[in-house]
Amino acid sequence: MATRGRPKGASGEESRALLLQVAAKEFAQNGYYGTKISTIVKGASLTQPVFYLYFQNKEAVFQELVDLFRIRLVDFVNKSRLEPALELNTVQERVTYGLANLLRFFSKNPDLTRIGFYISADADEIKKQLVIQIKENLDVEVSEGYFRTDFDTHLLAECLVGIIERLTFTQLLTQQKDPEAIANDIVKLFLYGIMGTGDGSPVP
Structure with a gap:
């Protein structure tokens, strides 16, 4: 027999996950x-007594939801650190891959x-922690x-977090660019800069 207020066949875990999913949407849209x-x-087709169960x-x-975001973010940044003894010609690819994973x-x-x-x-504290992690990786x-x-690795980490934050807001969440394209743009900018050779071509 199903618990009152819970969709038929839904487990407690499913109800809790559904509440989190709907809550995330409501908070994101309405603050x-x-x-x-x-x-x-x-939105979850549940009752308030069911909400207060969880x-x-x-x-x-x-x-x-905030803690879940923080934990996942820490995990992605930890996994993005370059392994020792990589071939130098694979560094750009590996950095891009790690950043694209975060953006995905x-x-x-x-x-x-x-x-x-x-x-x-x-949010500010989360971004400060992100800066610290990226600096440690660097x-x-x-x-x-x-x-x-x-x-200055701290300055670079601050710049990188600022760019990630802004482009996530203006390019990623608006679906103007996909994670891979944004990651490629960021990595090329940081690895090679904007200096040209005088004719508009990149520095080799």
Whole structure:
């Protein structure tokens, strides 16, 4: 016999996941203060008593979404660090692959990304942590000989996070460019800059 307020055949895990999914959409579209528990449960075809089985209040479900974004972000950045002893001619490909993976996560989870990167009061702290992680990756990669030693890795990490944040908002979430194209543009800019040879062609 199905629990009252729960769709027939749905498990507790499914109901909880559905509430998180609908809540993410509502928060992303309407902001924290514009979202109501009644709207979340209506969108999930559940009842408020079912909501309170899994979450203490609106703040609890919002914070879980923020924490989920933070955990996934940390995992992607950790996995993007270049392995030791790579062939130098594969570095660009590996950096692009790691960045594209992160952007694909943003693209596949636009509501979660809007919450964690832009709406949440924790967004600035999340981005500060992202800067620290990228700097740590860069420090290791410089020590491995992949990049020059005469640049400020913290400054570069700040610049990279700023570019990722802005292009995610203007290009990725608006579907103007796909993750791979954005990753390619960013990596080429950082690895080769914009200096030309005088005739408009790139520096070799």
